[in-house]
Amino acid sequence: MHNKVYRLALAAIAGATLLTAAPAYADGNVQCKSGPVKNWKPIAKMKKKVWMEGWELLKLQVEGDCYEVYARNESGQSIEAFFHPVTLEKLLVYRRGSEIYRSPTFPK
Amino acid sequence: MSRIVWKALCWAILAIPGLGMIWQFSHNDMLAMDILHPSGEISIRLMILAMLAGPLSEFFGLNRFFRAWLAMRRNLGVAAFGYAILHLAFYFLDMPDVAAVLDELGIAGIWTGWLALALMIPPASISFDKAMQRLGRKWKMIQRLVYAALIISLVHWLLLDWDWWPAFIHLAPLMIAWGLRWSSARRKASLLRSI
Numbered sequence: 001m002h003n004k005v006y007r008l009a010l011a012a013i014a015g016a017t018l019l020t021a022a023p024a025y026a027d028g029n030v031q032c033k034s035g036p037v038k039n040w041k042p043i044a045k046m047k048k049k050v051w052m053e054g055w056e057l058l059k060l061q062v063e064g065d066c067y068e069v070y071a072r073n074e075s076g077q078s079i080e081a082f083f084h085p086v087t088l089e090k091l092l093v094y095r096r097g098s099e100i101y102r103s104p105t106f107p108k
Numbered sequence: 109m110s111r112i113v114w115k116a117l118c119w120a121i122l123a124i125p126g127l128g129m130i131w132q133f134s135h136n137d138m139l140a141m142d143i144l145h146p147s148g149e150i151s152i153r154l155m156i157l158a159m160l161a162g163p164l165s166e167f168f169g170l171n172r173f174f175r176a177w178l179a180m181r182r183n184l185g186v187a188a189f190g191y192a193i194l195h196l197a198f199y200f201l202d203m204p205d206v207a208a209v210l211d212e213l214g215i216a217g218i219w220t221g222w223l224a225l226a227l228m229i230p231p232a233s234i235s236f237d238k239a240m241q242r243l244g245r246k247w248k249m250i251q252r253l254v255y256a257a258l259i260i261s262l263v264h265w266l267l268l269d270w271d272w273w274p275a276f277i278h279l280a281p282l283m284i285a286w287g288l289r290w291s292s293a294r295r296k297a298s299l300l301r302s303i
Contacts, residue, residue, distance in 0.1 A: 029271070059139060070141060076208050078141075097217035097268040 030082045030092060032066035040085035043067075049088045055079070066091070118180060122187040125150055126194055133198070140201035147195040148221075148265065154188035155258050156282055163289035182235045185254065189232035192225050192261075217267035220260050227257035258282075 034040065043060065046067050050057045055071035058078075062068070067083040079100070082092040093101035102108070129147060132138040161181045165174035199221075203209050212218045231251045234240070240247050262275045269275075 058141065072204065076204050077211070078202070078208075096212060096215045097270060098215055 029064075030066055031064060032082065032084050032091060034065045034085045037085075041088050046083060046085075046088060049083065049090075053090070115183070118183055119187075122154070122183065122190075126191060129194065129198075133201075140198045143198045144195060144202065147191050147198055148261075151188045151191035151195055152258070152261050152265070152278055154184050154191060155254060155261070156278060158182075158184035158188060159254065159258065159282055160285050163285040167285070167288040167292045185251075186232055186235050189228045192228055195221075196225060217264060220264035220267060224257045224260040224264055227253045227260065231257075 046060060046069070047057060050060070050069055050071060053071075054074045055069075057069065057071050059070040060067065062085075063082070065085070067085050067088075069081045069083060071079055071081065073079050077095055080094045081090060081101075083089065084091055089103060089105065090101070091103045091106040092099065126147070129138070129143045133140060133143055158181045161174065161177040165178055168174065200209065203212075213222070231254050234243060234247060234250055243250065262279060266272065266275045
């Protein structure tokens with residue numbers, strides 16, 4: 001009886017997880033294909049871009065060949081965004097692991 | 109050395125990473141968001157360490173090393189819960205207000221974390237001798253919630269990072285230990301049948 005309840009509960013959790021996780025994609029290996037670092041726009045310009053988005057910048061770092069930004073958007077939501085270091089185009093935005101924006105020029 | 113001294117030493121060692129995190133945060137060396145990952149990871153590692161003692165001691169047989177590990181098992185479990193609470197505290201510090209916390213509740217990567225923490229509460233709250241004596245067989249049943257808590261914690265991690273390897277690498281030792289226990293149980297059963 002207990003085993004049955006246990007298995008049912010685990011199946012329900014797994015199902016609910018899959019349902020609510022459906023729009024999310026991998027952010028572990030985002031590749032911007034940005035080429036040599038000497039062509040990258042400086043960090044200061046990246047910061048200005050974040051400011052122009054209307055976001056509150058929490059942290060900015062280089063992740064692989066992308067600029068990775070941790071910020072709070074206009075609604076106060078914690079977000080993680082990837083920008084192309086050469087064009088400073090906003091490529092991807094995640095909210096707690098769920099993808100909420102993908103640039104039309106950035107293929108899956 | 110007396111049991112109390114050992115226990116105090118064990119807790120001092122277990123507390124070092126947490127105190128380091130609090131120190132770095134309070135001295136502005138690290139942001140709350142930077143501590144989320146390490147505090148969660150330590151919680152999972154301690155949970156795994158607590159869960160490894162049983163199957164490994166069954167496979168290799170009880171010796172001084174495994175006896176000490178088994179004796180520490182409950183402390184490791186409670187420490188895992190402590191780090192999960194620390195993880196939650198830094199999550200709250202990272203958020204602007206409670207409304208923002210509530211707003212995120214529906215995200216799979218977030219509610220799985222809350223669920224894992226909720227599942228850790230009953231086993232952690234009965235991790236003392238008197239509860240063990242009073243609850244009898246029920247005590248072990250309640251402790252088994254840790255298995256579900258671990259799996260959901262790993263799902264929580266996976267949904268936030270979307271990187272399979274770290275979660276898998278953490279689960280691998282436990283899978284090997286469970287495999288060893290299963291093979292040893294099978295060997296014993298076949299030996300008994302042949303007698």
